[in-house]
Amino acid sequence: MTAVGERLPELRRTITLPDMIAYAGATWDWHRLHYDPDYLAGRGLTRPVVDGQLFGALLAELVRGWAGPGAVLTRLHLRFAALVFAGETIAATGEVVEVDGDTVVLTLKVTVADDGRVAVHPAGATVVLVAP
């Protein structure tokens, strides 16, 4: 029985440069911010920047993994709060804030595990659960 205050199992992921290259290829997004040292240096950055949209995908997987097969993710929103760089480890977390029948509203967050800075906040999702 899902109740307000329940926390989702944390999703932790180290995002390496090869991971970022795979994501760039898989999304047809070859923006230089995600891999090009000269481009980055011209913008005062020393490490490739993780594509923020990846965090949307990871939050969707966090929610789907917790909600189980058959559950339907109907809404997801996220706001980018800080850049994340190649090689950093992120932790995606969530908590139930509202339960209305089968419909559950979650608040979500992505932090950088290495130093605790908040990468994505506020964020949240709505998921419709199915009876086990």
Place this chain on the structure above:
Amino acid sequence: MLTEQLRAQLGREVVYTAPEEIGRAAIRYFAQAIGAVDPAYTSGDDPIAPPTMICETNQYANLPADADGYPGHGWHLDVPGARLVRGGNAYEFHQPARASDVLTVTWRLESVTERVTGGGTPMLVVLSTATYRNQRAELLAVNTETLIYLGGGA
């Protein structure tokens, strides 16, 4: 920052239809790239895509890469001296996209608002929506995207 030229672009729409179906291989590649292990993404005759995939891929746009290497939709707004950053996304998912779906995506420039950051930096907040439909005109998802042009040399 909010000029008449920018204001005149409100309500602009651009429609893209993908040159091919999403495809099983593209879904498997995306799932692998995000570390997703749900068998629904790879099994059956017509697997589903991870929910945000159609909102993240530029496959449907079929555009050449710009000077930054980006081959996706953009409004190419002229905001001199400003730095463009992503603000966020709000997704509504209406039904899963499938490997056999051919996407038609309608981008609309909804609003451009001038604001000031907490630190006093002027910025333009650009709100767009992208509506994703398949070849049967079934609504798959709506993506409301916020882009921010930071001014003042920020």
